[in-house]
Amino acid sequence: MRGILGQLVEQESQLTVVDMEASIEHMSRGTPRYTDVLLIVTEPYYRSLETAGRIAALAQELGIPQMYVVANKVRGARDEEALRQYCTERGLALVAVLPFDEAVLEADESRVPILDADPESAYVRLVKQLLEKLPVEVVKQAH
Amino acid sequence: MKIAIVGKGGSGKTTLAATLSRLFAWRGFSVLAIDSDPNPNLGVALGVSEQALAALRPLPHSILEQRTNASGSTEVVGLAEPIETIASEYGVTTADGVKLLMNVQLEHAGKG
Numbered sequence: 001m002r003g004i005l006g007q008l009v010e011q012e013s014q015l016t017v018v019d020m021e022a023s024i025e026h027m028s029r030g031t032p033r034y035t036d037v038l039l040i041v042t043e044p045y046y047r048s049l050e051t052a053g054r055i056a057a058l059a060q061e062l063g064i065p066q067m068y069v070v071a072n073k074v075r076g077a078r079d080e081e082a083l084r085q086y087c088t089e090r091g092l093a094l095v096a097v098l099p100f101d102e103a104v105l106e107a108d109e110s111r112v113p114i115l116d117a118d119p120e121s122a123y124v125r126l127v128k129q130l131l132e133k134l135p136v137e138v139v140k141q142a143h
Numbered sequence: 144m145k146i147a148i149v150g151k152g153g154s155g156k157t158t159l160a161a162t163l164s165r166l167f168a169w170r171g172f173s174v175l176a177i178d179s180d181p182n183p184n185l186g187v188a189l190g191v192s193e194q195a196l197a198a199l200r201p202l203p204h205s206i207l208e209q210r211t212n213a214s215g216s217t218e219v220v221g222l223a224e225p226i227e228t229i230a231s232e233y234g235v236t237t238a239d240g241v242k243l244l245m246n247v248q249l250e251h252a253g254k255g
Contacts, residue, residue, distance in 0.1 A: 004177070004246060005145060005203065007222045015167050018177045018246075019149040019160040019185045025202040034145060040152030041159055051151050072155040104158060114158060115165055127162045136144055136167075 005034040015136065037134060038067040039095075044079040049086050056092055066135060068095035075100045096130035098123055152182075175230065177189035179246045186245075189237050200233045201243050209255040 008016060018035065038059050040054035052069055059067050069092045071083050080097055087094040099122050107117035114123055150156040157180065164176040168169070178185035206229050208221040212234045222229065230242040237243060 004206065004222070007219060008145070008226060010144065013172050014175070015172045016175045016177065017160050017167070018179055019157050020147050020149045020179050020182055020227045033155050035147040036144050036212045039144045039148045039159070041145060041148060041154040041156040043151070043154050048151050048154060055149055070159065072159070098192065101146055102154070108158070113161060113165070113188060115162055116190060124162065127159065128166060131163060134146070134234065
């Protein structure tokens, strides 16, 4: 990973999106060292949040310029409150709160991307909002 | 701009990676999506058919240009070929124009 990502020179309006391995041991190997933005996806449960917190701490050590927490499968105000509190306590930037969305589950089961299965879903709407918040200048200029 | 998406298994990171990749491509970005999960699912999440995914090949070490430095250890100095060539040789391009690469094998290459 360090290999290709470290050697990749991007032109303007080029973007690289890496779906990284789930476990955090790889983080300490320096895999994401060459990333500009790290998105840490977490569910609103204690264990998931703890993992997110550990990843964030490692990312900080590695000097990743920007990192954001994306909460996913959030079921209600209580979930949201708990994860907001967690992020505030740890100084983590919560950039998006994505809902628990049946449409995503159904799309997954039928192996159809949610963007095709239900482009008007709450999930897709909120991912579009997330995209606007990412520090990608050309995207912002386009709007 | 390189965006890495991490999280516990089942957190939905692959769905997010795929959705973001396609939305960026729709906005005119040239998007390279790299599946670095040992259980690669990004292709399906991007809407690539199983049949088309069969063309996806793990990246070999030979895509990296290496040389031995003065102290005798090997260092990576660049890509052996332009990324476009690598993408067409080992990757799959989706209907949205997202170039997908599978990078699982390379995971150990840059170690040390």
